[in-house]
Amino acid sequence: xxxxxxxxxxxxxxxxxxxxxxxxxxxxxxxxxxxxxxxxxxxxxxxxxxxxxxxxxxxxxxxxxxxxxxxxxxxxxxxxxxxxxxxxxxxxxxxxxxxxxxxxxxxxxxxxxxxxxxxxxxxxxxxxxxxxxxxxxxxxxxxxxxxxxxxxxxxxxxxxxxxxxxxxxxxxxxxxxxxxxxxxxxxxxxxxxxxxxxxxxxxxxxxxxxxxxxxxxxxxxxxxxxxxxxxxxxxxxxxxxxxxxxxxxxxxxxxxxxxxxxxxxxxxxxxxxxxxxxxxxxxxxxxxxxxxxxxxxxxxxxxxxxxxxxxxxxxxxxxxxxxxxxxxxxxxxxxxxxxxxxxxxxxxxxxxxxxxx
Amino acid sequence: xxxxxxxxxxxxxxxxxxxxxxxxxxxxxxxxxxxxxxxxxxxxxxxxxxxxxxxxxxxxxxxxxxxxxxxxxxxxxxxxxxxxxxxxxxxxxxxxxxxxxxxxxxxxxxxxxxxxxxxxxxxxxxxxxxxxxxxxxxxxxxxxxxxxxxxxxxxxxxxxxxxxxxxxxxxxxxxxxxxxxxxxxxxxxxxxxxxxxxxxxxxxxxxxxxxxxxxxxxxxxxxxxxxxxxxxxxxxxxxxxxxxxxxxxxxxxxxxxxxxxxxxxxxxxxxxxxxxxxxxxxxxxxxxxxxxxxxxxxxxxxxxxxxxxxxxxxxxxxxxxxxxxxxxxx
Numbered sequence: 001x002x003x004x005x006x007x008x009x010x011x012x013x014x015x016x017x018x019x020x021x022x023x024x025x026x027x028x029x030x031x032x033x034x035x036x037x038x039x040x041x042x043x044x045x046x047x048x049x050x051x052x053x054x055x056x057x058x059x060x061x062x063x064x065x066x067x068x069x070x071x072x073x074x075x076x077x078x079x080x081x082x083x084x085x086x087x088x089x090x091x092x093x094x095x096x097x098x099x100x101x102x103x104x105x106x107x108x109x110x111x112x113x114x115x116x117x118x119x120x121x122x123x124x125x126x127x128x129x130x131x132x133x134x135x136x137x138x139x140x141x142x143x144x145x146x147x148x149x150x151x152x153x154x155x156x157x158x159x160x161x162x163x164x165x166x167x168x169x170x171x172x173x174x175x176x177x178x179x180x181x182x183x184x185x186x187x188x189x190x191x192x193x194x195x196x197x198x199x200x201x202x203x204x205x206x207x208x209x210x211x212x213x214x215x216x217x218x219x220x221x222x223x224x225x226x227x228x229x230x231x232x233x234x235x236x237x238x239x240x241x242x243x244x245x246x247x248x249x250x251x252x253x254x255x256x257x258x259x260x261x262x263x264x265x266x267x268x269x270x271x272x273x274x275x276x277x278x279x280x281x282x283x284x285x286x287x288x289x290x291x292x293x294x295x296x297x298x299x300x301x302x303x304x305x306x307x308x309x310x311x312x313x314x315x316x317x318x319x320x321x322x323x324x325x326x327x328x329x330x331x332x333x334x335x336x337x338x339x340x341x342x343x344x345x346x347x348x349x350x351x352x353x354x355x356x357x
Numbered sequence: 358x359x360x361x362x363x364x365x366x367x368x369x370x371x372x373x374x375x376x377x378x379x380x381x382x383x384x385x386x387x388x389x390x391x392x393x394x395x396x397x398x399x400x401x402x403x404x405x406x407x408x409x410x411x412x413x414x415x416x417x418x419x420x421x422x423x424x425x426x427x428x429x430x431x432x433x434x435x436x437x438x439x440x441x442x443x444x445x446x447x448x449x450x451x452x453x454x455x456x457x458x459x460x461x462x463x464x465x466x467x468x469x470x471x472x473x474x475x476x477x478x479x480x481x482x483x484x485x486x487x488x489x490x491x492x493x494x495x496x497x498x499x500x501x502x503x504x505x506x507x508x509x510x511x512x513x514x515x516x517x518x519x520x521x522x523x524x525x526x527x528x529x530x531x532x533x534x535x536x537x538x539x540x541x542x543x544x545x546x547x548x549x550x551x552x553x554x555x556x557x558x559x560x561x562x563x564x565x566x567x568x569x570x571x572x573x574x575x576x577x578x579x580x581x582x583x584x585x586x587x588x589x590x591x592x593x594x595x596x597x598x599x600x601x602x603x604x605x606x607x608x609x610x611x612x613x614x615x616x617x618x619x620x621x622x623x624x625x626x627x628x629x630x631x632x633x634x635x636x637x638x639x640x641x642x643x644x645x646x647x648x649x650x651x652x653x654x655x656x657x658x659x660x661x662x663x664x665x666x667x668x669x670x671x672x673x674x675x676x677x678x679x680x681x682x683x684x685x686x687x
Binding site: 187341345 | 368371372374405406476478502607608687
């Protein structure tokens, strides 16, 4: 199915039955962490056994934020009246009386920690048991050095997916970051779809590196190298890019950068981007780490004002025209639309994926 | 670096479905004339995720592509299972599968795609005829896991021809097995005679069953019935002739002329416009394309009467045009 009438990027257009990254591992400790995602207010904490609890950030009694309370002996104690909850959400103590009021509990959400990402499931908990969050091995394995950060963008998460799957904005938004292969007859863009994913791929003819590539890899500026890029919409929560520079013969060492971005909706107009970049070369070189940090953060900072301006003006409602190269982004919208229709039943959203039901 | 040099930045885009070579890891006879094949990636890599109702293409030869529903578990990322009915009177696809695909053989596979997705509902009526049971099997597992209420009515010629009865035995209080030789045709009047709001009906099987089910569901709330065809429907005489017409591809801005006797999709391919297709018969829905202007002459087996009238989508592998020009979202 193809459709230019894309769903409004200003409504709650995120499926709940999906793992989303809520925090990074180092953010969750013995202090209560308040975080809002998918329109839900959550409180996160780490138990003494290392496991993580995620509860609704709202006491069952008088709705005080539990995140204003304390974590004592793996239990969350509400600041207001001392209602005490375990990480399963059960209320186990009400200081003013002997027995806990019947039915006193808060929602506890399924959580997974994979590498440095903390994932949470806000949909039907029964469905979370049959699927695991993505776990890119490059973020965990020896042989890869990782850097990362997070940034809040005032734009709907689908605008971020659209931007991540698109290559045609690079000469306009990131002209100083790209090698000449982008602007001197780029190779064909191959877009591959399946029911639940879409990816793009292209391989450039040999071209000289740009400055940051030379500084990071140590390869000289006066030679030419084949480069490859692949980007994948892994789920509504995650986009992964791989960029390869193929070193000279005889070994043809592949200098690979893997850029993982979690696009976690905070609400329809705001997204938390938690990102990690891994590389399989110069792993121990801190100056390379800092140079790459500047490249990744700088690139995202170049997109951000555009996306926020689009969001501020109604956020992508009424795309009238698409270009041929938009096939990947259109497919991502269709995949999300199908998930929303499947999840919401007959009262679907309306859009290309919903047309028959 | 200067930007915006149109000729320097122009590029071509090739759009296709995911495709790979999979190996047959198991082959079982499931009933008279039905084998199931289990497929896996030869490297052991996980396969693309899918949801109940999805199907894949087996690319058996250059001109021999067949669609098969995935009937295994979506929770197993490493294996896909299909069930194949030997159709002795067909064009040879199922014979090729039955007679030549053994454990250890590789086969080219494309997809998955899903034009028969299971939507959330508190209750379902599943109606399967013969090999139409295949897309329904993962649906009943999903319905059970979601805690929905459901019944499956499974018809077939005779029990020996009906596959997967063993797997259905664990759901015996929800499943009615109705072999034609023992009980006659499925009693659709009893099953569908009384519309129930909130219940969705999913049906897959031979044309006679599908038409009859469509008839009984006419009285149900709109959007209740979801069905999947495995074979093209007999078409009424086409609304327009076989004359030439123009197709404007909105995204690329290219206009092509479609001569008599050539499908829109073939003309697009010849002109370098990427579009997906599979069955080339107007059954599978892969080539479904949004129509931005013009009046299609629908010749497919998928769209309902309302959908045909709205002219919002068309199947470009078989359908033509009643207007001189169509503008398509391509």
